[in-house]
Structure formats: structure tokens, C-alpha cells
Amino acid sequence: MINPTSLFNALAGTRKGPARLKVKNVKRILLIILVVSIGSKLFGQFAPAAGENGSTAIHKDDALFTGWAKTCKVQRGYINVSDTTVVFTQNNFTSNKAFFGTEAMATGKPGGALDCISLGDGGTAILTFDFPLRNGAGADFAVFENGMKMQESPFQYFLELAFVEVSTDGKRFVRFPAVSNTPASEQMASFGQIKPEHIHNFAGKYVANYGTPFDLEDIKDSTGINTDSINFVRLVDVVGNINPDYARYDSKGQVINDPFPTEFWSGGFDLDAVGVIHFNKLTCISSQEIQKEFKVWPNPVRHNDQLNITGNIFKSTKIELCTLTGKRLKTWVSDADSQTKVNLPELKPGLYLLLIHSEESAETIKLLVE
Known part of the structure; x- marks a missing residue:
């Protein structure tokens, strides 16, 4: 100073x-x-630790959450990416990759510090949900890890970090712009401590039972995704090694320094849960609700043909034709009650979505074009 x-x-x-x-x-x-x-x-410009004034941490029991990840698929990373011969043995099982936890532990509500799955160095996890996520007001989802406050000087936090990415189609992923202002002049030790104020838009910023929020507004201008129809969330362990051969960089090109190496079966980012704040239930496809509310025929249909729609239709009913990635191709407004007809535009064969919004109902129907 x-x-x-x-x-x-x-x-x-x-x-x-x-x-x-x-x-x-x-x-x-x-x-x-x-x-x-x-x-x-x-x-130290970013939000502080959970429980402190100005923190953005969200407790797992907060009423903001409307749902949780339904499935999780993990690709494990090494326990020491700079020396892949290093192994760890636990319960008569030996591996050079992380192997703590199961994929099921990352689904549903957070279950505690040990109810998680470890990714290892550079490991990934892809999660899906009952409904697509959408860009609402404020944070749209939060990621939970099992970080903890250390009981020794400088009394900061043991945090293992991960990049957060989202996708509409499962192929094109967009990463949230993360920033790490943690000094990188010296490698952080295996149980090194991080100040939450120094990091932003990294999963793992907060301790166990407190989620790190992410706002889709941050990436609303990205190409290849629809921020009102996010079907996949991917987490990528940051590794934390400052050696240029293995280093990972934040959105400003700065080296990310976090605990390294973590040569245990629980090495790397420990995923506990992903909680959803804003679902887009308009893109949910429920056959029982569709049959009850609307009927569309013919389906399959030929391009340029006429579609008939009956059910809970009013003169103000809005009908939208979209691709599976959420791109809107055509919009109609019904001019009759109970039944309406629409003329399809020139379409390539394939699967499309028909979004129907009436005064009382909103449904999405799969439409097969032959």
C-alpha cells in the first residue's frame, strides 16, 4: 500500500x-x-462473499428458483493436467482422472457439500432441463459448488472455478464473459484462498448452498443461440495452472489462478446443482395439454399447404412458426373464433415448432414438414 x-x-x-x-x-x-x-x-470491484452487503449469492432455498437441472453428462478431466501420470486411489479404485461423485448428484436441488460430482482439470458437465431457460429480469439461473471459507489466515475462501456456457441446439455454445482479477504472478497452492470480490461470472464464486447467478442479458447479442430458448448449460473447469502450457484465460485475456494441483479423486470444480429462475414454458411440448387445448392438422404437412388449427382459439390468438433453435419464420393472428387456417410459407423438409398464444392458453406443437 x-x-x-x-x-x-x-x-x-x-x-x-x-x-x-x-x-x-x-x-x-x-x-x-x-x-x-x-x-x-x-x-476488487465485484460482488463480495455470501452474507456480506452487496453479495449476489442466492441460497438454495430461495423462492426465486422454479426448477433444477434434470440431466447431467460429465466428461472427467485429469487430477493433474501437467503430469497425467499422477494417480489417486480411493476404495480400491485408482485413476489419473477425477472420480468423486455421480452425474445424478448434479441434478435436482443442492444436497450438501458431498452431494456433488468432481470434474477434474478442464473437465466438463452438460446439463438439461424440463423446459428451456429464458432471458428474464435479472439473473436467469444459478450454479452451485461446494466452496468453503478457510479457518486460517488470510481467512478467505477455497473456491474452485468453472466457465459457464449455454446453448440452444447443443452444438453452438456461448461462454459468459468471466473476469479473474486474482493475481497470477505466483501459482496458488492446492488449498489456496480466493477473494470473491476478485472474480465475476465464474461458477464456484460462492460457498456451498449458495448459487452464483448468471444473467442471459450478458450474452443477448451473441450469434447462434436464442437467449429465450436455452436448452443446455455447460460447465468447464478452469484448471487454474498459471503455466502458459496449461493456463486458461478470462474474457480480458488474463491468466486465471485458482488452487492447483488438486491431486485427489475430488479434484477440480465440484458441481452440486444448477437452479433455474426463468423457464420458458411456452416452448414446452406436452402431448396431453396439446390434445386438450389445440389440434393442428394435417401433421405431417407439405410445404405451402394450409394448416387447420382448432381448440381454444380467439380472434386475437397469435400463431408463430419457428425453427428448433427458436428463429421465427412467420407470424399470424387469428381472425376467427374456435378455428383458424394459416398458409405455410416455402419450407425445407424437417421439424419445426408452432407456437400458439391465445388469451387463456399457450402451447408449442411439433410440426413435421415433408
Whole structure:
């Protein structure tokens, strides 16, 4: 920490007796003090730990959550990516990759610090949900890890981090712009400590039972995804090694430093759960509800043919034709009650979605074009 008085004297110059300052020197001093002050604040500019004023952490029991991940598919990483000969043995099983936990442990509501699955260095997890996620007001989902506050100096946090990515079609993933201001001049040890204020948009920012929120608004301008129809969330362990051969970088090109190596069966990011705040239930396909509310025929249909729609239809009913990725191709508004007809545009053979919004109902129907 720079002492402002020492800085002042050094720049202004001192003589025996009272210091004689020039206006130019005073301006220089004030400018440098201002820059130092702003720089130190920016370095720790992000939300603090769970329970502190200004924290964005969301407890697992918060009423904001409307659902949880339904499936999880994990690809494990090594327990030491810089030396893949390193192995760990537990319960008579030996591996050079992480092997703690099961995929089922990452589905549903968080179950505690040991109810998780470890990804290993650079490991990945892809999760799916009952309904697509959408871009609502504020955070749209949150990721839970099993970080903890350390009971030794400097009394910060043991956190293992992961990038967060989302996709509409399961092929094109977009990563949230994450920032790590944790110093990377020296490798953080296996049980090193991180200040939550130094990291942003990384899963694992908060301790167990508190989710790190993610807002789809941050990536609304990305290509290849529909932020109102997110079907997949992917987590990618950041590794944490500052060696250029293995380092990972944040959205600003800075090396990410987190605990390394973690040569245990539980090495790497430990995924506990993904909680959903904003579902897009309009894109849910439920055959029972469709038969009860609307009927569409013919289906399959030929391109350029006419579709008949009956059911809970009103003159204000909105009908939208979309691709499976959520791109809207055509919109109609019904001009009759109980039944309406629409003329399809020129379409390539394949599967499409027909979104029907009436005053009382909203459904999505799969439409096969031959």
C-alpha cells in the first residue's frame, strides 16, 4: 500500500524547514493518488462473499428458483493436467482422472457439500432441463459448488472455478464473459484462498448452498443461440495452472489462478446443482395439454399447404412458426373464433415448432414438414 504522505513528499521535494511546493507538483500528486485509489478499488470491484452487503449469492432455498437441472453428462478431466501420470486411489479404485461423485448428484436441488460430482482439470458437465431457460429480469439461473471459507489466515475462501456456457441446439455454445482479477504472478497452492470480490461470472464464486447467478442479458447479442430458448448449460473447469502450457484465460485475456494441483479423486470444480429462475414454458411440448387445448392438422404437412388449427382459439390468438433453435419464420393472428387456417410459407423438409398464444392458453406443437 502506497503511503500518500511519502508519495507527496517524494514528488514535491523537501527542504530543511517547511516544504516548498509548486502548483505543478501538487497537481501531479493529486492525480497519482487518485489513480492509485481508483485502481485499488477496481481490482476488487465485484460482488463480495455470501452474507456480506452487496453479495449476489442466492441460497438454495430461495423462492426465486422454479426448477433444477434434470440431466447431467460429465466428461472427467485429469487430477493433474501437467503430469497425467499422477494417480489417486480411493476404495480400491485408482485413476489419473477425477472420480468423486455421480452425474445424478448434479441434478435436482443442492444436497450438501458431498452431494456433488468432481470434474477434474478442464473437465466438463452438460446439463438439461424440463423446459428451456429464458432471458428474464435479472439473473436467469444459478450454479452451485461446494466452496468453503478457510479457518486460517488470510481467512478467505477455497473456491474452485468453472466457465459457464449455454446453448440452444447443443452444438453452438456461448461462454459468459468471466473476469479473474486474482493475481497470477505466483501459482496458488492446492488449498489456496480466493477473494470473491476478485472474480465475476465464474461458477464456484460462492460457498456451498449458495448459487452464483448468471444473467442471459450478458450474452443477448451473441450469434447462434436464442437467449429465450436455452436448452443446455455447460460447465468447464478452469484448471487454474498459471503455466502458459496449461493456463486458461478470462474474457480480458488474463491468466486465471485458482488452487492447483488438486491431486485427489475430488479434484477440480465440484458441481452440486444448477437452479433455474426463468423457464420458458411456452416452448414446452406436452402431448396431453396439446390434445386438450389445440389440434393442428394435417401433421405431417407439405410445404405451402394450409394448416387447420382448432381448440381454444380467439380472434386475437397469435400463431408463430419457428425453427428448433427458436428463429421465427412467420407470424399470424387469428381472425376467427374456435378455428383458424394459416398458409405455410416455402419450407425445407424437417421439424419445426408452432407456437400458439391465445388469451387463456399457450402451447408449442411439433410440426413435421415433408
